[in-house]
Amino acid sequence: MDTLVTFIQYPIYLLEAGVLGYILLRRRERSLLPVAIYLGLLVALDGLGRSFVLHLYGFTSLQYAYFYWLTDVLLALGAFLLVCLFFRRACAEHPQLWQVVWLVLVFVLILVAGISLFSLSRNFDHLFTRFIVEFQQNLYFTCLVLNTLLFILMQQLQSADEELSMLVCGMGIQFAGPAANLALVYLTPGQQYGADLYRHIHPFFTLGMLLTWFYALARAPQFGRIAKPQRVAAELVSAGRGEV
Amino acid sequence: MAMFVAALILIVSTGMFLFYVHAICQRILRREFEQDYYLAIVNANRLEFPAVRQAVESWEAPVDYAHVRLTLKCDYLALTYLLKNAVNVNRRYTRQEWMLAVYFHAILLLLGLCHKLRLGERSALLNLTAILQYFANVIGQRVSTLRFGSLSAADYLMNL
Numbered sequence: 001m002d003t004l005v006t007f008i009q010y011p012i013y014l015l016e017a018g019v020l021g022y023i024l025l026r027r028r029e030r031s032l033l034p035v036a037i038y039l040g041l042l043v044a045l046d047g048l049g050r051s052f053v054l055h056l057y058g059f060t061s062l063q064y065a066y067f068y069w070l071t072d073v074l075l076a077l078g079a080f081l082l083v084c085l086f087f088r089r090a091c092a093e094h095p096q097l098w099q100v101v102w103l104v105l106v107f108v109l110i111l112v113a114g115i116s117l118f119s120l121s122r123n124f125d126h127l128f129t130r131f132i133v134e135f136q137q138n139l140y141f142t143c144l145v146l147n148t149l150l151f152i153l154m155q156q157l158q159s160a161d162e163e164l165s166m167l168v169c170g171m172g173i174q175f176a177g178p179a180a181n182l183a184l185v186y187l188t189p190g191q192q193y194g195a196d197l198y199r200h201i202h203p204f205f206t207l208g209m210l211l212t213w214f215y216a217l218a219r220a221p222q223f224g225r226i227a228k229p230q231r232v233a234a235e236l237v238s239a240g241r242g243e244v
Numbered sequence: 245m246a247m248f249v250a251a252l253i254l255i256v257s258t259g260m261f262l263f264y265v266h267a268i269c270q271r272i273l274r275r276e277f278e279q280d281y282y283l284a285i286v287n288a289n290r291l292e293f294p295a296v297r298q299a300v301e302s303w304e305a306p307v308d309y310a311h312v313r314l315t316l317k318c319d320y321l322a323l324t325y326l327l328k329n330a331v332n333v334n335r336r337y338t339r340q341e342w343m344l345a346v347y348f349h350a351i352l353l354l355l356g357l358c359h360k361l362r363l364g365e366r367s368a369l370l371n372l373t374a375i376l377q378y379f380a381n382v383i384g385q386r387v388s389t390l391r392f393g394s395l396s397a398a399d400y401l402m403n404l
Contacts, residue, residue: 134246137250140257141253144257144260148260148263151267162271162274166268166271169264169267169268169271172260172261172264172267173261173264173268175260176260176264177257177261179253179257180254180257180258180261182253183253183254183257184254186246187247187250187251187254211339215272215339215340219275
């Protein structure tokens with residue numbers, strides 16, 4: 001089991017560091033600061049922290065299980081904040097829309113915190129079994145819904161930001177897979193088998209996200225850009241003026 | 245109640261996962277090439293997917309489903325062979341090509357399902373031709389880097 005986890009995870013750690021390095025080498029850390037911070041968090045917690053604890057205690061140890069779930073919560077919260085910042089980038093040309101979106105995001109955060117506290121009070125004795133699975137499942141699903149709303153919003157606004165579009169798709173993979181997987185864990189009798197399965201499968205979704213992000217960062221300028229109707233109209237008007 | 249919510253999340257999340265995979269593939273297919281490299285490859289290999297696309301786009305009478313499916317599969321086999329072996333030192337797909345190859349098979353499966361359930365096949369067929377055009381463009385772009393005297397390989401193939 002340990003060998004399998006190591007075989008899957010170490011290439012992913014390298015890829016996490018690789019994508020972060022790519023952003024830094026291309027000097028895009030300013031424009032992609034939220035992504036760089038999230039990747040830094042992934043490298044620190046997922047790449048270094050988990051490897052260290054796994055090396056010290058082993059895959060089946062309680063310490064690794066605690067560390068894994070706690071860092072998973074932190075990463076999910078980090079991903080939630082990243083989606084919020086993606087919303088901000090998508091609404092860069094629409095400040096009034098951002099005012100509304102901002103309120104919705106705060107409301108969602110309060111709602112998730114409230115539901116989690118209620119669930120915590122009911123499952124305090126099963127903190128690292130039932131509660132953590134339910135909490136993570138709800139958090140990932142909330143992020144998935146927000147991410148999908150962002151994707152739809154971008155389609156509605158006819159956003160020309162193809163890089164953001166691919167980054168959002170990558171996040172969708174990262175949220176949808178674990179949310180489905182955690183729901184399966186919750187539905188599995190005993191949950192231990194499901195939890196082990198989750199720890200094996202989760203890295204593949206991170207891999208999917210990282211590969212999509214890498215593609216977005218490396219290839220986004222080559223994508224066909226969708227012309228905004230307003231921009232096309234303005235160009236046509238200015239071209240018409242030029243002729244007169 | 246919690247079980248019901250978990251089952252609902254499982255179904256919706258699985259659906260969303262497939263949706264995002266579809267969205268990523270569509271974005272890869274939207275890549276713009278400097279020119280229509282695929283024309284030379286279609287001409288040299290007598291591929292039929294442009295004709296299929298034209299027939300589907302001006303679709304008024306029903307097309308021969310079995311023939312169209314076979315045609316697209318043959319074009320796929322030819323193009324994937326070329327993708328691996330034409331001007332490709334590694335002789336393997338890139339990650340995008342691999343993903344699109346899986347996507348092609350998934351749509352082909354969906355096409356069969358749509359045909360059996362008598363649902364619209366038009367969108368699936370257009371997606372398949374878009375994937376084949378992407379593959380042909382990639383091969384054409386690679387081939388265009390070669391030159392035969394004053395002619396590029398693409399020009400040479402166009403004159404065949």
